Amino acid sequence: MLAITAIAIIVMRNILSVIMLGGIYSLVSATLFVALDAVDVAFTEAAVGAGISTVLFLSAFAVTGQHYALERKNHNVAIIAVLTTGAALVYSISDMPVFGDPAAPIxxxxxxxxxxxxxEEIGIPNIVTSVLASYRGFDTLGEVTVVFTALVAVLLLLGVNRGSRKDKP
Amino acid sequence: MSIFFDLYAYWVSILLMLAGLYIVIDHTNLFKKLIGVNIFQTSVFIFFISMGKVDGGTAPILEEGYRVFSNPLPHVLILTAIVVSIATTAVGLALVVNINQRFKSIDEQEIEKLELEEE
Structure with a gap:
């Protein structure tokens, strides 16, 4: 399913349908996360990936508003890069532990x-929450810093431009 | 054949990663490039989550009657990564909006042409 959606995104040329497919892709990957026992990740992906990200893309699309067909030009470069990376990844995959093996190093x-x-130590039944908020709390602090930096960057990019537009009547 | 079935989840993430990489390099439209980056990121998420899966395990929520849990650590890392990915996507889209206001185009090749004309 995921692979089909990804390939459809490669082939599609209308930007709006590509954005919608991106949302569908996130939702499908969220169901895959449920199947892999990662329920917290699944609902974050469904809310953030399928929800907020699609809304952001659509609002940016509404601001830029261009509908013409997409062109693809860098075929050869892309195929060479993809094949090289693919060969390296396939070569390294044989070192991975068997999927679902409880004795894997991880x-x-x-x-x-x-x-x-x-x-005992944290007292919350959801292990993911106790790791996120307590054992690896500094990671979460870093994450908040990244989100704050991104917010500042977005405001700078959009706000400065608005100021310069006022200068040019 | 066992390399196909035992490592099935990893093959999926490799395929998606290559699809994302292809979109990023091949397409000149900046929106589609960003979608490609998203696909690339999701493939890494799937890779991490599938490493944490344990056969016969359940979601890592402590409840009586369940003994085997999937590894919670990759879940935590990926939760953080998803939030960071939406932040980078937002910055990317802000850049695209900015580029569009400057050049009236969001196609890489057209932008290059316009830049050459300005010089």
Whole structure:
């Protein structure tokens, strides 16, 4: 499903339908996250990826408002880059542990501690929340900093322009 | 054949990553480039989440009767990454709006032509 949507996005030329497909793509990936047991990630993706991101794209599209067909020009460069990256990734995939293997290295370091101790140490049944807000609280602080910086950048980009437009009557 | 079925989720994320990369390089329209960046990011999210999956595990919420949980750590990292990705998308779109006001175009090649004409 995801692959089909992604390929449809490659082929589609109308920008509006590409944006809508982007929203559908986010929603499909959210259902995939549910299937992979990541419910918190799934509803963040559904709200942020499918919701806010589509709204942002649509409002930017409304401001720029251009409907002409999209052109694709860099075929050869793109295909070479994609094939090179693909070959490197496929070569490295054989080193990955088997999907769903409970003995994979990722499950052997801090994860067991989070699962066994977080009920006593933090007292919240949702392990993802206790890791996010407590064990890795500094990460979340960094995330808030990034969002704040992005907000400042957006305001600068859009606000400064509005000022210069007033100068030119 | 086992490399296909055992590592199925990783193949999906590779495919999506390549699709995103292709869109970013191949398309000249800046909106579509941003959608490509989003697809690329989502492929990384899927890669992380599929690494955290445990066979027979449930969502990492403590509840009586459940013993096996998927790894919560990648979920936390990806939650952060999703929020950061929406922030970068917003900045990108603001840049696109700005470029459009300056050049009246959001196509990379047209913008290059206009820049050459100005010089």
């Amino acid at each position: 499950h052997n370091h801090v994860a067991p501690r989070y699962i066994e101790q977080s009920a």
